[in-house]
Amino acid sequence: xxxxxxxxxxxxxxxxxxxxxxxxxxxxxxxxxxxxxxxxxxxxxxxxxxxxxxxxxxxxxxxxxxxxxxxxxxxxxxxxxxxxxxxxxxxxxxxxxxxxxxxxxxxxxxxxxxxxxxxxxxxxxxxxxxxxxxxxxxxxxxxxxxxxxxxxxxxxxxxxxxxxxxxxxxxxxxxxxxxxxxxxxxxxxxxxxxxxxxxxxxxxxxxxxxxxxxxxxxxxx
Amino acid sequence: xxxxxxxxxxxxxxxxxxxxxxxxxxxxxxxxxxxxxxxxxxxxxxxxxxxxxxxxxxxxxxxxxxxxxxxxxxxxxxxxxxxxxxxxxxxxxxxxxxxxxxxxxxxxxxxxxxxxxxxxxxxxxxxxxxxxxxxxxxxxxxxxxxxxxxxxxxxxxxxxxxxxxxxxxxxxxxxxxxxxxxxxxxxxxxxxxxxxxxxxxxxxxxxxxxxxxxxxxxx
Numbered sequence: 001x002x003x004x005x006x007x008x009x010x011x012x013x014x015x016x017x018x019x020x021x022x023x024x025x026x027x028x029x030x031x032x033x034x035x036x037x038x039x040x041x042x043x044x045x046x047x048x049x050x051x052x053x054x055x056x057x058x059x060x061x062x063x064x065x066x067x068x069x070x071x072x073x074x075x076x077x078x079x080x081x082x083x084x085x086x087x088x089x090x091x092x093x094x095x096x097x098x099x100x101x102x103x104x105x106x107x108x109x110x111x112x113x114x115x116x117x118x119x120x121x122x123x124x125x126x127x128x129x130x131x132x133x134x135x136x137x138x139x140x141x142x143x144x145x146x147x148x149x150x151x152x153x154x155x156x157x158x159x160x161x162x163x164x165x166x167x168x169x170x171x172x173x174x175x176x177x178x179x180x181x182x183x184x185x186x187x188x189x190x191x192x193x194x195x196x197x198x199x200x201x202x203x204x205x206x207x208x209x210x211x212x213x214x215x216x217x218x219x220x221x
Numbered sequence: 222x223x224x225x226x227x228x229x230x231x232x233x234x235x236x237x238x239x240x241x242x243x244x245x246x247x248x249x250x251x252x253x254x255x256x257x258x259x260x261x262x263x264x265x266x267x268x269x270x271x272x273x274x275x276x277x278x279x280x281x282x283x284x285x286x287x288x289x290x291x292x293x294x295x296x297x298x299x300x301x302x303x304x305x306x307x308x309x310x311x312x313x314x315x316x317x318x319x320x321x322x323x324x325x326x327x328x329x330x331x332x333x334x335x336x337x338x339x340x341x342x343x344x345x346x347x348x349x350x351x352x353x354x355x356x357x358x359x360x361x362x363x364x365x366x367x368x369x370x371x372x373x374x375x376x377x378x379x380x381x382x383x384x385x386x387x388x389x390x391x392x393x394x395x396x397x398x399x400x401x402x403x404x405x406x407x408x409x410x411x412x413x414x415x416x417x418x419x420x421x422x423x424x425x426x427x428x429x430x431x432x433x434x435x436x437x438x439x440x
Contacts, residue, residue: 052322052355061311064311066311066314066318067318068317068318068321071314071317071318071321072314074314074317075310075311075313075314078310078313079310090294090297090298091280091283091285091294093293093294093297094285094290094291094293094294097287097290097293098285098286098287098290101287101289101290102271136271
C-alpha cells in the first residue's frame with residue numbers, strides 16, 4: 001500500500017512550482033516543501049530526479065519523480081480524482097489543454113520580456129506583445145467566472161501563479177494590467193480570494209524585488 | 222450520431238502525421254483535407270484563429286488543435302481501440318514528459334540544421350544527435366517507447382523519421398551511425414501500416430525543404 005509521501009523540490013518565486021502546490025492544496029493533500037537554491041547550488045536529489053532539465057518543480061510521490069509542472073498537475077488530478085481539476089468530457093479536456101499549452105507558450109515569456117528589455121522601444125514592443133496575449137486570454141475567459149466555467153480548475157491553476165509576476169512588468173513597463181484588461185484583472189482577484197491560491201502565491205511586491213535582483217544578475221541596465 | 226471527422230493537415234508536417242497515425246492505428250475513418258500553408262483556407266482560419274496552424278481535427282464540427290492534444294483526445298474518445306497512453310497515472314505522466322521533450326527539442330533543432338551553415342549548423346547537428354541519444358537511452362531495450370506496443374511517445378516521434386534524410390544531407394552526418402538503436406526502433410515502427418501509410422518518402426521531404434529554403438531566401 002502506498003505511503004503517500006509527497007515532496008516538492010521548490011523555489012518560492014517559481015510560478016511553475018506554485019501550480020503544483022495549488023493543485024495539492026485543492027486536493028487537500030499534505031506535502032513536504034524542499035527549497036532549492038537555484039543559483040547557489042542545486043541539490044543532488046534535484047539533479048538525479050530531473051537529469052534532463054535540472055529544473056524545479058520536481059514532484060516526488062513515494063520517491064518516484066515527476067517533472068514539468070503541467071505533467072505534474074495532470075498526474076495529481078488523475079491520482080487523486082476529487083475534486084476534479086480537469087473537465088469531465090474529452091472535448092472540454094482538449095480545450096483546457098489547448099489553453100494550458102497557450103499559457104505555457106506565451107504568458108511567462110511575454111511578461112518577462114518586459115523587464116528583460118533594454119531601451120524604450122524594446123520595452124514598448126514587449127508590452128504590446130504581452131497585452132495581446134492577455135487579450136487573447138480575456139477572450140477565452142469571456143463572461144465565465146473561471147476558464148472552464150463555474151469551477152476553479154486546471155487552466156486557472158496554470159495561469160494564476162504567473163500573475164504574481166505582473167507587478168514587476170507593470171513597474172518596468174509603466175502600465176497597469178487592470179487598465180488594459182479589466183475582465184482578466186477581476187478573474188485574478190477572484191482566484192486570489194481562494195485560500196488554496198492565497199496560501200501559495202507570494203506578494204507581487206516580493207516578486208518585484210526578486211526580479212530587481214534577477215536583472216542585476218543578468219546585467220540588465 | 223454520425224462521427225464526422227475532418228483533418229486539416231499538410232502531407233509533410235510531422236505534427237499532422239502524428240494525428241493520421243493515431244487515427245489509422247485505431248481504424249478510425251476520417252476525411253483528409255490538404256492545406257496550402259501559403260494560402261490558408263477559410264475553414265482553417267475559422268477553426269484555429271489563435272495559431273492558424275495545422276493539424277486541426279474537426280469532430281462533428283468542433284475543432285481540436287495542437288497535435289499532442291489531438292492525439293490525446295482521439296485516445297480518450299476511442300479508448301478501447303489500440304490505446305496509446307498507458308492506463309496508470311505514473312507511466313502516463315512519463316509518456317507525457319517524453320512527448321513534451323520531443324516537442325521542445327526535435328523540430329526546432331532539426332530546423333536549425335537545414336537553415337544554417339558552418340559552425341552554427343555543426344553545433345545544431347551536435348545538439349540534435351545529443352537529443353536523439355537521450356531518446357535512445359529512454360528507449361533502452363524496449364521495442365517501443367510504449368513498451369511492447371506502439372504508444373504515445375512512438376506516435377509523437379516517428380514522423381521525424383521521414384525528415385531524417387533531409388537533416389542528414391543538410392548537415393552532412395549519419396543518424397544511423399550515431400544512433401543505431403533509434404534507427405532500429407524507427408524501422409520497427411515502419412512495419413505498422415498506420416505508420417508506413419502516413420510517412421512520406423524521405424526524398425520528397427528533402428525536395429520540399431530545398432523548395433522551402435528557396436522561398437524563404439535561405440542559401
